[in-house]
Amino acid sequence: MTKSPASTSWRTLNDIASRPWPGTTREYDLFKELVVGLVVVGLLVLGLSAVFSSPDEPTVTLKSWAMADPADFVATATTELGGTSGTAGYGPPYNSTPDATQKLGPIDLQSLSGVRLPIDTANDFIIGPLQTLPNPPAAIDEWTKASDAQHAAWTTAYGDALSKAPDNDPAKVPPGDYGPVPALTGALLAMAQQGTLDPVLGAKGSFYNTDYKASILFLGDGSYFPGLADAQHLTGDQWGVMNETGNYPGQSWLWLFSALYQVEPFKSSPDADVLVVFSMVILTLLLTLVPFIPGLRSLPRRIPVHRLIWRDYYKHR
Structure with missing residues (x-):
């Protein structure tokens, strides 16, 4: 009676798993990992949030x-x-x-x-x-x-x-x-x-x-x-548009909206809101259409900033 290939393969894997490990070993302290993961990281998060988080201002009524x-x-x-x-x-x-x-x-x-x-x-x-x-x-x-x-x-x-x-x-x-x-x-x-x-x-x-x-x-x-x-530094000539209070910008993706209000012709225009929104629509369309615009879509290859960021990877290629 012949053994099936599947049975032979299973026995081979089982034999390998049962062999003693010939490489180096080191002790692993699960309790220490638990302490570091919960206590140390928790204290670090609380400390950083106390220093850098937004103030808890009462509701204005x-x-x-x-x-x-x-x-x-x-x-x-x-x-x-x-x-x-x-x-x-x-x-x-x-x-x-x-x-x-x-x-x-x-x-x-x-x-x-x-x-x-x-x-x-x-x-x-x-x-x-x-x-x-x-x-x-x-x-x-x-x-x-x-x-x-x-x-x-x-x-x-x-x-x-x-x-x-x-x-x-x-x-x-x-x-x-x-x-x-x-x-x-x-x-x-x-x-x-x-x-x-x-x-x-x-x-x-x-x-x-x-x-x-x-x-x-x-x-x-x-x-x-x-x-x-x-x-709280939230007016138009400071940060302009923010969702958080305090000295730190709440929504960083809104920085461009705010920046446009600080430059001409938006700064002194009575139609500043409309002009800023229209400009952001144009910039968003340009960003969306980058893969389809000749020359613009080739900039990442011509300006290889990514090779600096991933230099370890490209060093071994």
């Missing part, structure tokens, strides 16, 4: 803003009432403010989608939230019955008086023809300091909500929130 800088809160609320804030004059998709859009040459890209997210800063940021109070202030009726021209006159007068008051303190504003503006902004300040404005303006009364557009825009119109960004 309307309440924290109203408590930390009530004067700026009231001044910003006044501009929202008067329609002179950044959001009120932004243009599409929030409103149809004339000449507020950014263009790419003759193409008005910002207006292509139209006003899809309409925002009336006076009603959405001030009057609407105040109407949710159990006892809305009587000043709401006076405001709603007045004309737009009267609104502008009241808010302009109160805004000027605020800027001239000591420390911009609303309590130190001299008497004047401000209409219901001091009462409305004061009631909104109290609402924010009590913490009831955040769920109304931020979450819009819904328990599950991811649309915090209104509260973020309101925060951005003041000087408190941009001041926090400046302190």
